[in-house]
Every structure is written in C-alpha cells, then in structure tokens.
Amino acid sequence: MNTGRFYLVVLQIFAAYFLIKGLKTVLLSSLRYQNFLVSYRQLVVKAINQKSEKSSTELCELGHFRFDQMKTCHKWLECEDIDKIKGYKKKIGGGIGKLVYVVKWKSKGTGLDVSLALVEVRPSRVKQKWIVDRVQLGMKNLMALQPSKNVIQVAGFCDDGNQQYLLTELCGKYGSLDKFVNNTLFKRLSTLKKFIMAIQIVESFVFLHHNSGLSKVHCDLHDPKQALGQFLVTNDFRVVLNDVDELPTDEHLNKQFAICRAEPKCMMTNETFLAPEQRYTQDDCMKQNGEIAATIKADIWKIPDITETLLTINVENLIQKRESKNILARLLKIHSFCKIANPEERCTAKQILREYRTVLHFFRTKKMPS
Known part of the structure; x- marks a missing residue:
C-alpha cells in the first residue's frame, strides 16, 4: 500500500469515527430531550392532580x-x-x-x-x-x-x-353509617378500608375533644349500631359527624361537668356500652330528672366497641374475619386503656388516633389488601 492511499484510509477511519460519535451524541441528546419531555409532562400532570386534590379538599372559610x-x-x-x-x-x-x-x-x-x-x-x-x-x-x-x-x-x-x-x-349515595354497613358495597370493602372508616370516626372525636374550642362530649351514643347512625358517609367516601343535637361542653377541671340526657324513661339500651360513670338505676335517674354528668372520657370508653362493630359486622368472608381479628389484636393494648374504670386514667382520643395510624401502617407494609 502506497503512502497516499494509507493516509486516505486513515482519514476515512477518522471520519467514520467522528460521524458515529456525532450520531451517538445526537441520539443521546434526542433521548435526553424525550426523557425531559416525559418528565416535564409527568410533573405537569402531578401538579394538576395536586391542585385538583387541594381544591376538592380545601375548606371554605366560616359561612x-x-x-x-x-x-x-x-x-x-x-x-x-x-x-x-x-x-x-x-x-x-x-x-x-x-x-x-x-x-x-x-x-x-x-x-x-x-x-x-x-x-x-x-x-x-x-x-x-x-x-x-x-x-x-x-x-x-x-x-x-x-x-x-x-x-x-x-x-x-x-x-x-x-x-x-x-x-x-347531601350524602345521598351512601347515607348514614348505620345503614351503610348493611349495604352490599360495604360488605365488599377490604378490611383496611373499614379500618380507615374507624380511623375517621376517631378523628371526629379528636376534633370534638381537642380542636373545636371547648371540649365537647357526644352524649347521643347509647349503643354501637346507634352510634354509627350519628355519622354519614359522604359521596366522596368520608365518614363525618352529622347528628350533633347533644354536645355539651366538658369543663370538669373547673368542676363544670357536661350534662347528658338519659335515654327515654331512664331505661339504658346497652349498659356495657356506656362508661361506668354514665350508668344509672331508673330510680336515681328519675330523681336527677334524667340528667347524667359526664366528661369526654365517656366517649373514649365507647370507641373500642364502635371500631369492633365496624370491623366485624356483616363479615362472611373467612379471610376478612381473620384480618379483622388480627387488627383488633393489635389494638388490644390501646383499647384496654380506653376501658379503665377510672375515667381520669383512660387514654385520650389523640393517643388512640396515633396508635390506630401505627397499626394501619403496619398492615399496609404487610401487604394486607387495601
């Protein structure tokens, strides 16, 4: 091979090399640009969804x-x-x-x-x-x-x-919670979704006891199923308080107890559901004109029964029965603090909520169907 031809081949090799390198750079740039576009679109969609979510859940001002x-x-x-x-x-x-x-x-x-x-x-x-x-x-x-x-x-x-x-x-889609638990849709809910509904009920008690100004006792809770009737399931599937006819203020630290009205004719529907300090004989109730003193700790006593009702009512599936049993087992300790006879020693709604959320996280990581 003569010298001239040799240099020509070398030049062709270099040209091919730089051509390939240039094409590779162009392709990489193109891919990066496409990836940028995809990422940008994803960010835009995410921002829109977040804005939409915020707008649908953001509270209006009073009035x-x-x-x-x-x-x-x-x-x-x-x-x-x-x-x-x-x-x-x-x-x-x-x-x-x-x-x-x-x-x-x-x-x-x-x-x-x-x-x-x-x-x-x-x-x-x-x-x-x-x-x-x-x-x-x-x-x-x-x-x-x-x-x-x-x-x-x-x-x-x-x-x-x-x-x-x-x-x-208007909660026309699902209605009151006591009726919704008999709905076919409720029966199809996963155990975790039912537990989330129980968590929302506890959130309502946190609101009444700690975040609504003066602490308020929910007096109109006489039986687990009847207690569910105090809540509605909204069309976007949230459990909210609705029946609040009897919410006296609890200022027991100032020796001003909330006064709850006894049930009709001073006859208790479900004695064990009521906190010990709320129970009464018919004679004593009549003498007190049907007025029973209570504190927010009376609500705390009732939360385990409300939760258990939500998790176990109308459950026919053996797997869901086992799941409910496992969740309730995890809640056993906090529920025992709800059932202390001395109201002053019972836990608070905030403590219950914290433990419920911990248990929810535990079962989510365990991949319980949600």
Whole structure:
C-alpha cells in the first residue's frame, strides 16, 4: 500500500469515527430531550392532580361552602334563597323532632343543579318546646363546628320566626353509617378500608375533644349500631359527624361537668356500652330528672366497641374475619386503656388516633389488601 492511499484510509477511519460519535451524541441528546419531555409532562400532570386534590379538599372559610364541581366557595344560602327551593322538596328521612328533605339549588358558578339536604323542625312538634330546642341546638352546633373535614358541610340557614331551616351537604349515595354497613358495597370493602372508616370516626372525636374550642362530649351514643347512625358517609367516601343535637361542653377541671340526657324513661339500651360513670338505676335517674354528668372520657370508653362493630359486622368472608381479628389484636393494648374504670386514667382520643395510624401502617407494609 502506497503512502497516499494509507493516509486516505486513515482519514476515512477518522471520519467514520467522528460521524458515529456525532450520531451517538445526537441520539443521546434526542433521548435526553424525550426523557425531559416525559418528565416535564409527568410533573405537569402531578401538579394538576395536586391542585385538583387541594381544591376538592380545601375548606371554605366560616359561612361559606363548596360542593361537587363548584370551583369557588359560595356564601351560605339565606332565607330568600331557601324560600325559592323549599317548595320543591322531597322527604328522605327524619327523627323524633325533625324532617329531612332533598332540594335542588342551581349553582351560578357552574350552572349545575346541586342537591342539598334541607332540615326543619317536624311541624307536628313545633309546639313541644323541648323538642324544638333540641333540634335548634343541633343546628347551632353544626354551624358552630364549621368548617371541618370531620363534620358535614353546612350550606345555609334560615330562621323566619315560625320555623328554622338548615341546608347541608347531601350524602345521598351512601347515607348514614348505620345503614351503610348493611349495604352490599360495604360488605365488599377490604378490611383496611373499614379500618380507615374507624380511623375517621376517631378523628371526629379528636376534633370534638381537642380542636373545636371547648371540649365537647357526644352524649347521643347509647349503643354501637346507634352510634354509627350519628355519622354519614359522604359521596366522596368520608365518614363525618352529622347528628350533633347533644354536645355539651366538658369543663370538669373547673368542676363544670357536661350534662347528658338519659335515654327515654331512664331505661339504658346497652349498659356495657356506656362508661361506668354514665350508668344509672331508673330510680336515681328519675330523681336527677334524667340528667347524667359526664366528661369526654365517656366517649373514649365507647370507641373500642364502635371500631369492633365496624370491623366485624356483616363479615362472611373467612379471610376478612381473620384480618379483622388480627387488627383488633393489635389494638388490644390501646383499647384496654380506653376501658379503665377510672375515667381520669383512660387514654385520650389523640393517643388512640396515633396508635390506630401505627397499626394501619403496619398492615399496609404487610401487604394486607387495601
């Protein structure tokens, strides 16, 4: 091979080398750019989801509400607004002193018809002062507890002198928790999802005892199943307080105990569900005009029974029975502190919540189906 040809071959080799290297650089740059685009898109989607999640869970300020696809908070509806919609109401429930209807309100922001629950004093009871006072107190309590993720959302209020109306979020999809536990959907829930519902109930007690101003006792808890009826399951699947007719303030450190009303005719429905200090004989109850002193520790006594009911009611699957049993076994220690006879020595709702979350994390890491 002559010298000229040799140099030509060398030049061709170098050219091929740099060409390959250049192509490789271009390809790598292209891949990096594509990866950048993918990462950028993922970040954008994540940011949008976080914004959407925040907007759907962010609480409105007191006196305002937001439901469904409403983009902004709306001021509570007043008498003028309620007068326009109450004429087209459909009864969906009620109690001894109140009736509950579903009504439609058109949101100006979205143009959508929003379904709301309308609560009013039962017309046949308006002359019975103690019933009217109880229903009206429940309305005032509900408004005073706003805003909170642990309480049903209020949408409006009206007092026209003869009648009082309260508008709230409508939980038409699942309804009250005591009825939902008989629903086929509840029976299909995983054990962990049921436990999360129990955690949300404990969060409600933390709110009442520690985060709602003065500590409040939930007096209207007489039996595990009836206690579930004090909560609603929202359409986005949260367990929230709804029936708050009887929430006296506990200031026992100042020797001002909460006073709970005894059950009708001073007859206890479920004696063991009540804390020892809440139990009574019929004679003693009558002498005290049905008034029973209590503290927030009376609520603590009842939490283990409420949780056990949620985890074990209507469970037919053997695997879920075993899962419920395992969770309750893990909760045995904290539940024993709930059941101490001396109320002052019982644990707090905050301590229960902390332990429940620890147990939830344990079973999630154990890959229990969620």
